[in-house]
Amino acid sequence: MGMLLTIRDWGTGCRFASKAAPKTQVEFEYDGPSMKTEVPGPRSKNVGAINFFCNYEESRGNYLVDVDGNRMLDVYTQISSIPIGYSHPSLMKVLSNPNNMSAFVNRPALGILPPENFPEKLAESLLSVSPSGMSRAQTMACGSCSNENAFKSMFIWYRNKERGHNNPSEEDIRSCMINQSPGCPNLSILSFMGGFHGRTMGCLATTHSKAIHKLDVPSFDWPIAPFPKLKYPLEEFTRENAQEEARCLEEVEDLIVQWRQKGRPVAGIIIEPIQAEGGDNHASPDFFRKLRNIAHKHGCAFHVDEVQTGCGATGKFWAHEHWGMEDPADIVSFSKKMLTGGFYHKDEFQPYRIFNTWMGDPSKNLLLAEVLNVIRRENLLEEVSRSGKALLQGLYQLQAQYPNLLSSARGVGTFCAVDIRDEATRNSILIKARDKGVLLGGCGDRSIRFRPALVFKEYHVHIFLNVFNDVLAEYN
Amino acid sequence: MGMLLTIRDWGTGCRFASKAAPKTQVEFEYDGPSMKTEVPGPRSKNVGAINFFCNYEESRGNYLVDVDGNRMLDVYTQISSIPIGYSHPSLMKVLSNPNNMSAFVNRPALGILPPENFPEKLAESLLSVSPSGMSRAQTMACGSCSNENAFKSMFIWYRNKERGHNNPSEEDIRSCMINQSPGCPNLSILSFMGGFHGRTMGCLATTHSKAIHKLDVPSFDWPIAPFPKLKYPLEEFTRENAQEEARCLEEVEDLIVQWRQKGRPVAGIIIEPIQAEGGDNHASPDFFRKLRNIAHKHGCAFHVDEVQTGCGATGKFWAHEHWGMEDPADIVSFSKKMLTGGFYHKDEFQPYRIFNTWMGDPSKNLLLAEVLNVIRRENLLEEVSRSGKALLQGLYQLQAQYPNLLSSARGVGTFCAVDIRDEATRNSILIKARDKGVLLGGCGDRSIRFRPALVFKEYHVHIFLNVFNDVLAEYN
Numbered sequence: 014m015g016m017l018l019t020i021r022d023w024g025t026g027c028r029f030a031s032k033a034a035p036k037t038q039v040e041f042e043y044d045g046p047s048m049k050t051e052v053p054g055p056r057s058k059n060v061g062a063i064n065f066f067c068n069y070e071e072s073r074g075n076y077l078v079d080v081d082g083n084r085m086l087d088v089y090t091q092i093s094s095i096p097i098g099y100s101h102p103s104l105m106k107v108l109s110n111p112n113n114m115s116a117f118v119n120r121p122a123l124g125i126l127p128p129e130n131f132p133e134k135l136a137e138s139l140l141s142v143s144p145s146g147m148s149r150a151q152t153m154a155c156g157s158c159s160n161e162n163a164f165k166s167m168f169i170w171y172r173n174k175e176r177g178h179n180n181p182s183e184e185d186i187r188s189c190m191i192n193q194s195p196g197c198p199n200l201s202i203l204s205f206m207g208g209f210h211g212r213t214m215g216c217l218a219t220t221h222s223k224a225i226h227k228l229d230v231p232s233f234d235w236p237i238a239p240f241p242k243l244k245y246p247l248e249e250f251t252r253e254n255a256q257e258e259a260r261c262l263e264e265v266e267d268l269i270v271q272w273r274q275k276g277r278p279v280a281g282i283i284i285e286p287i288q289a290e291g292g293d294n295h296a297s298p299d300f301f302r303k304l305r306n307i308a309h310k311h312g313c314a315f316h317v318d319e320v321q322t323g324c325g326a327t328g329k330f331w332a333h334e335h336w337g338m339e340d341p342a343d344i345v346s347f348s349k350k351m352l353t354g355g356f357y358h359k360d361e362f363q364p365y366r367i368f369n370t371w372m373g374d375p376s377k378n379l380l381l382a383e384v385l386n387v388i389r390r391e392n393l394l395e396e397v398s399r400s401g402k403a404l405l406q407g408l409y410q411l412q413a414q415y416p417n418l419l420s421s422a423r424g425v426g427t428f429c430a431v432d433i434r435d436e437a438t439r440n441s442i443l444i445k446a447r448d449k450g451v452l453l454g455g456c457g458d459r460s461i462r463f464r465p466a467l468v469f470k471e472y473h474v475h476i477f478l479n480v481f482n483d484v485l486a487e488y489n
Numbered sequence: 490m491g492m493l494l495t496i497r498d499w500g501t502g503c504r505f506a507s508k509a510a511p512k513t514q515v516e517f518e519y520d521g522p523s524m525k526t527e528v529p530g531p532r533s534k535n536v537g538a539i540n541f542f543c544n545y546e547e548s549r550g551n552y553l554v555d556v557d558g559n560r561m562l563d564v565y566t567q568i569s570s571i572p573i574g575y576s577h578p579s580l581m582k583v584l585s586n587p588n589n590m591s592a593f594v595n596r597p598a599l600g601i602l603p604p605e606n607f608p609e610k611l612a613e614s615l616l617s618v619s620p621s622g623m624s625r626a627q628t629m630a631c632g633s634c635s636n637e638n639a640f641k642s643m644f645i646w647y648r649n650k651e652r653g654h655n656n657p658s659e660e661d662i663r664s665c666m667i668n669q670s671p672g673c674p675n676l677s678i679l680s681f682m683g684g685f686h687g688r689t690m691g692c693l694a695t696t697h698s699k700a701i702h703k704l705d706v707p708s709f710d711w712p713i714a715p716f717p718k719l720k721y722p723l724e725e726f727t728r729e730n731a732q733e734e735a736r737c738l739e740e741v742e743d744l745i746v747q748w749r750q751k752g753r754p755v756a757g758i759i760i761e762p763i764q765a766e767g768g769d770n771h772a773s774p775d776f777f778r779k780l781r782n783i784a785h786k787h788g789c790a791f792h793v794d795e796v797q798t799g800c801g802a803t804g805k806f807w808a809h810e811h812w813g814m815e816d817p818a819d820i821v822s823f824s825k826k827m828l829t830g831g832f833y834h835k836d837e838f839q840p841y842r843i844f845n846t847w848m849g850d851p852s853k854n855l856l857l858a859e860v861l862n863v864i865r866r867e868n869l870l871e872e873v874s875r876s877g878k879a880l881l882q883g884l885y886q887l888q889a890q891y892p893n894l895l896s897s898a899r900g901v902g903t904f905c906a907v908d909i910r911d912e913a914t915r916n917s918i919l920i921k922a923r924d925k926g927v928l929l930g931g932c933g934d935r936s937i938r939f940r941p942a943l944v945f946k947e948y949h950v951h952i953f954l955n956v957f958n959d960v961l962a963e964y965n
Contacts (some may be wrong), residue, residue, distance in 0.1 A: 064601045064602055065602065066602075066603055066604065066605050066607070067597065067602050067604055067605065068604075068605055069592070069595040069604050069605075072595060077602070091596070091597050091598040091602060092598045092601075094846055094847070095595070099594075100594060101594070105590055107594075108590045108593050108594055109587070111585070114581055115576060116545070117584050118576060118577070118580045118581060118584060118856070119545040119548060119575050119576060120567070120570070120828070121543065121545065121567050122567040122568045125568075126543050126553070127542055127543070128544075128545050129542050129545075131542070154630040154634070154830075155630040155845065155846075155847060157634060157689070157845060158631060158634060158689060161633075161690055162689075165688075165690075165706050168705050169704075169705045171705075172705040173705075181704050181705075185700075185704060185705075186700040186704065189700050189703040189704045189706075189708075190697055190700055190703065191697070192694055192703075192709060192710060192711060192713070193708075193710075196700070196703065196704055197705075197707055197708035198705060199707060206666075211845070212637075212638075212845055213633070213634060213637040213689045213691060214637055214641075214690050215690030215691070218690075221666055221667075224661075224662040224666055227665040227666065227668075227672065227673060228645075228657050228662065228672055228842075229648040229649075229657075229665075229672075229674060230641050230644050230645075230673060231644065231675060231676050231677070231709065232665075232668035232669075232673035233668060233707065234668060234669075235668060348846075349846060352596070354630075366701060366704075368688070369632070369633060370569075370631075370632065370824075370825060371570070371631060376593075380593075380594070
């Protein structure tokens, strides 16, 4: 947050060709998009929601190749889940090392029979990037399971606080077996309108981005607070934005009080550092600091969902590190680019009752360890900051060039977005860009989100900006 | 079910040494247990719930090796999740084939960008073992996600039936965003006391095996029916058992009517073919046929959870195939030995709204395809039937020898169990068996469950029976 560049720093109207494409530094990558057919092409049979079929063997770095031989610059990366590009040589090496085969073939019940040295391996990988204040992590198979189990940790923690000890009563034990309170207590999780936290039933009760996700699925009567609707660039609207944030924080406190009064106390608050599926909605570090304080004040756990924002895309490893706090969260969940799901937690969120058969997958940890090595070795967080700056500058410039088409360019690192004048235009831009060799994704009602891998360099930014400029020109 | 052997077919009091261990036919396997230390040994630091640390590289076939070099015959297989033993040469070959590397390194968002030929590959693997009446499957990352998404499919199906079309109203769309009906309808899933269907919040509302799973987690007011408590061997108590089953079925119908009356109609019924975590509770094919008819009669979907029973352990690929029905289920969920989670469903359970980032993992499908090849090539279902018969006969004999210690030996295929006189004795038997080189698991209050891999042959049965006999002798 707090991006200080504005459109005034840039000339307007220039094409990006002059900036484009120094020869690729990543040997194994391609040097640009190459389109042979429309997408989906003849060999992609378009079935239902499927976009097209891919040739992952030929995909490399930032380039996704489809079955018709079309090669696209991928600025969406499998819904933000490819950390260091396709077929990274370091990951291929992990796979071709015979010592690693057992991890892929013999998947253990990790909670009871972990492999030799697994705690040491976790210390070197997952725990080496622990958020501030957290020395423990629990792996899980996917993002939804991560949040579901984080919720359970918060509920257990809250009930133990209420009881003053960890020993359930006879009544607790009897009633929980038939889904009734006090054993299954009427506790709630406070979430935000526009948030997305997964699609299993607990997660879904905190997800409020699109009706199609929630429709027809029974839910919980849990409080939903407004997320600030800010004006961008943030630094040009500080006063209005601060007012909007204050309004939302007041509502959060009101809801906590109301739900306590109606017998459904708020055990935890869940929030994304940037609402991703909901339209790349930002809030200021000040908002998050105050929200964290509200959680403290009312005895609620504070759960930061970094499933989409985590693993470097904002230029820091965790997006919440931009808030500059020593004690930013009680729980931080992750998945996607981390290759394994899971959550970090403070010691007091005792993990002993969180259990399932697989509890994650050591083969994913093996790949994650190498991803983290690559991030460090290639200084990818710095690269992301540099590419992100170029990307946002480019978006500011295009926004100045096409004021009727684009607005609210925003972002941190390469985690950027821009609004399009309406949903239909947004959707048509996504298709035109794809046909010119650039894969983008939408979010919210009419935003385009940028979710490149961490190996998306400045010259990739310029390749993208040139194509995007060409696409936008068709609408003028 | 319907095992016709009784204890009278066997002499009593014999040791199993005469039957033991023809030289192993599985070249890559070990020829028996070999214990060097107590378990957990000095190199296994026992932390929390962890049993001990394993050396998976050295583990082969039915033998799990720990970090102290102890080699144990594994009759529990990572909570029933290892299909064809450890380090199976065919799976190692899948891993060492360079053509397969991409599937492990480039995990796609399978719902939108599947790999080339993925539908064809699914047809050859997952769909080649489709349960009767089902030609479609959706993969998921784990068992809980499989059941969660199956529930969503049933809710969506039920609401579409109620509406008479697939188009939600304005009110549906508005109300679902804030977790309220009619958009988030007050529908329910009927489950059975003693059932286990996972630990995420939707699944957990249908799980009723142990209080510790459910305690402190908010739940749904959904109906819970009694599961028949039968006497074993089933064929000796047919009349009493039929009465008990009739009582439970009557209760099921009463609950469906009650919940409809209180405005929470039952959209689906979920049941395991054998309640596994809950204590290996069996019911007759007749019970399941009648239950299926009740579901039909009341317009409820019928969801058979084969997460633990599926993939061959009962001697048929799916345990529900023992019911002998042409239309046994609407949805069949799986995970564990299938290596990937997921669920089969009838066409009318339209999958278009079931979505998440990964939607499973093609690398797991690759391994599953090879597992299925091995099952066919090595006739493992027949082997399971043969080993299962020997195992159950042995249990009957031991039960006759130790009538104060063992009771209710039961099973189908190698999916067997026996009750121990009390929980403390059961737990101490598990530890003593482990120290003699046999890994077993408990279930329910005082049962031991047998969950070997499909490569558990008759001579492994005899190795197990000898050790088990030695352990039991210590209690006489």
